Amino acid sequence: MNAGAGIADIPLIDVGRGGAAALCEARPDAAAALIGDALGTAPLLRLAARVADPLSRAWLERHGNPYLHEIRAVARRLDMAGVYFLNVVYEWACSTSAAPDPEGTGMRLIRVLDWGLKGTGRYGVIARHESDAGSFFNATWPGYAGVITAMAPGRFAAAINQAPGPHESGVTLVDEVMQRWRMLRGRAALPAPHLLRRVFESAKDYDAALAMLMDEATAVAVPALFTLAGTELGAAAVIEAFGTGRRLHRASDRDWLRGRHPQ
Amino acid sequence: MVGIPNDWLSTDLKGRPRSHAVVRDARETPAENNRRRHAQVCEINRAGRFAGAGDVPPPVLNRHTAMVATANAATGSFAVEMLDRSRDDAMPEVVARRALRAAA
Numbered sequence: 001m002n003a004g005a006g007i008a009d010i011p012l013i014d015v016g017r018g019g020a021a022a023l024c025e026a027r028p029d030a031a032a033a034l035i036g037d038a039l040g041t042a043p044l045l046r047l048a049a050r051v052a053d054p055l056s057r058a059w060l061e062r063h064g065n066p067y068l069h070e071i072r073a074v075a076r077r078l079d080m081a082g083v084y085f086l087n088v089v090y091e092w093a094c095s096t097s098a099a100p101d102p103e104g105t106g107m108r109l110i111r112v113l114d115w116g117l118k119g120t121g122r123y124g125v126i127a128r129h130e131s132d133a134g135s136f137f138n139a140t141w142p143g144y145a146g147v148i149t150a151m152a153p154g155r156f157a158a159a160i161n162q163a164p165g166p167h168e169s170g171v172t173l174v175d176e177v178m179q180r181w182r183m184l185r186g187r188a189a190l191p192a193p194h195l196l197r198r199v200f201e202s203a204k205d206y207d208a209a210l211a212m213l214m215d216e217a218t219a220v221a222v223p224a225l226f227t228l229a230g231t232e233l234g235a236a237a238v239i240e241a242f243g244t245g246r247r248l249h250r251a252s253d254r255d256w257l258r259g260r261h262p263q
Numbered sequence: 264m265v266g267i268p269n270d271w272l273s274t275d276l277k278g279r280p281r282s283h284a285v286v287r288d289a290r291e292t293p294a295e296n297n298r299r300r301h302a303q304v305c306e307i308n309r310a311g312r313f314a315g316a317g318d319v320p321p322p323v324l325n326r327h328t329a330m331v332a333t334a335n336a337a338t339g340s341f342a343v344e345m346l347d348r349s350r351d352d353a354m355p356e357v358v359a360r361r362a363l364r365a366a367a
Contacts, residue, residue, distance in 0.1 A: 006358075007357055007358065007359060007360055008358065008359040009359065009360070009361055010343055010345055010359045010360060010361035012361060012363065092329075093268075093269045093281050093327065094268070094269065095266075095267075095268050095300040095301070095303070095304035095323045096266065096267050096304060097264065097265065097266035097267070097304045097305050097307070097308040098264070098265050098266075098308070099264040099265075099305075099308040099309060100264075101335050101337070101338070102311040102312065103338075105335070105337045105338050106335050106336060106337020106338060107335065107336075107337070108308060108313075108333060108334070108335050109332075109333065109334045109335070110304065110307060110308050110313060110331075110332075110333055111330075111331070111332045111333075111334070112304065112319055112323050112324065112328060112330070112331050113328070113329055113330040113331075113332075114325060114327035114328050114329065115327060115329045115330075116327050119347075120329040120330075120345075120347075121329045121330065121345040121346045121347035121355060121358050121359070122345070122347045122358055122359075124329070124330060124343070124345035124359065126341070126343060126361055126363070134367070135365070137341045137363065137365065139330060139332050139341075139343045149330065149332050149334075149343075150334075151334035151335075151336055151339075151340075151341040152336060153336060153339035153365040153366060153367040154336065154337075154339065154366075154367020155336055155367070156336050157334035157335065157336045157341075159332075161267050161268065161269055162269050162281055163269065163271065163278065164269065164270055164271060164276075164277075164278025164279050164280050164281060165278060165279040165281055166278065166279065167277055167278055167279040223278070225267050225269070225271075227265065227267055229334070229335075229336065230336065230337075231336050231337035232337075236264075236265050237265060238265045238266075238267045238272060240271055240272065240273055240276065242276070247271075247272075247273045247276070249265060249272050249273075250265070251264055251265045
């Protein structure tokens with residue numbers, strides 16, 4: 001069924017508990033085409049992926065990543081460079097807000113995602129996951145293991161924004177390389193999209209999700225900004241995460257309005 | 264209401280705000296870009312009716328925009344639009360969409 005003139009329906013795919021592997025198995029051609037297009041975005045990206053792929057795989061192995069088996073299955077299924085690299089790459093910009101829904105029930109999350117890699121719009125899907133905490137719907141791409149925008153009916157919705165980049169030497173490239181180097185050498189950490197997936201799989205409600213995102217026992221690999229929206233009016237927050245550090249800005253807390261970007 | 268672009272809300276956290284994913288816009292600084300996006304993404308949520316990408320002004324909508332989504336866990340509604348651009352210098356257009364409503 002066509003959703004409008006020239007506009008397709010986003011595929012809705014039941015992945016059960018199979019995650020990225022099941023999603024890739026359902027859309028292998030789209031997964032391969034996405035990687036091909038994405039790595040064609042810049043002249044050296046394909047070469048960079050060949051170098052970064054084994055580094056990314058080794059990093060996921062060393063940190064005991066909970067979704068490594070899925071990413072391995074995707075890599076085996078597609079047999080092409082870029083699967084590990086694109087599963088840990090973290091280069092998107094976004095704008096997100098959460099406010100009382102004007103239709104009168106709950107909180108509405110609005111999320112706009114920017115990503116410079118080609119094909120990210122064309123190959124998007126919605127995956128329906130099953131988990132111990134309940135089902136959730138994940139706007140994602142075939143072969144990608146993380147969660148960056150999702151909604152769990154009756155529980156919460158959430159999204160990730162990329163946090164500011166490092167600013168130490170003043171030279172962007174040097175700072176970015178140093179951040180990646182520290183990430184490769186650092187203590188056990190989770191990519192932020194993997195932490196958010198774990199939250200959707202484990203948290204029974206908004207309060208449990210907030211507690212997991214605020215848990216300073218879990219280090220995020222690079223800084224991230226989480227927006228969480230619950231089912232009750234006023235239940236929304238932004239969580240700033242950097243390593244094991246966390247900052248919380250609740251919708252009910254007016255202090256953030258006087259922060260860096262007064263509204 | 265909470266809103267966030269690609270900058271810290273906490274004034275004491277350090278970092279270089281990000282404007283776009285890969286290519287940066289030379290006409291404004293990343294900090295200015297973040298301030299505008301923060302204000303706008305809050306405003307479109309505050310404004311009431313929101314029908315998707317057509318209601319998103321620049322710079323929240325920009326050459327790199329790949330997805331616009333709206334979610335409400337209380338009603339189980341999830342509306343997603345995927346965007347793509349026909350040329351590198353063009354603004355992206357909606358190429359696929361789905362709106363669903365699921366019971367808890």
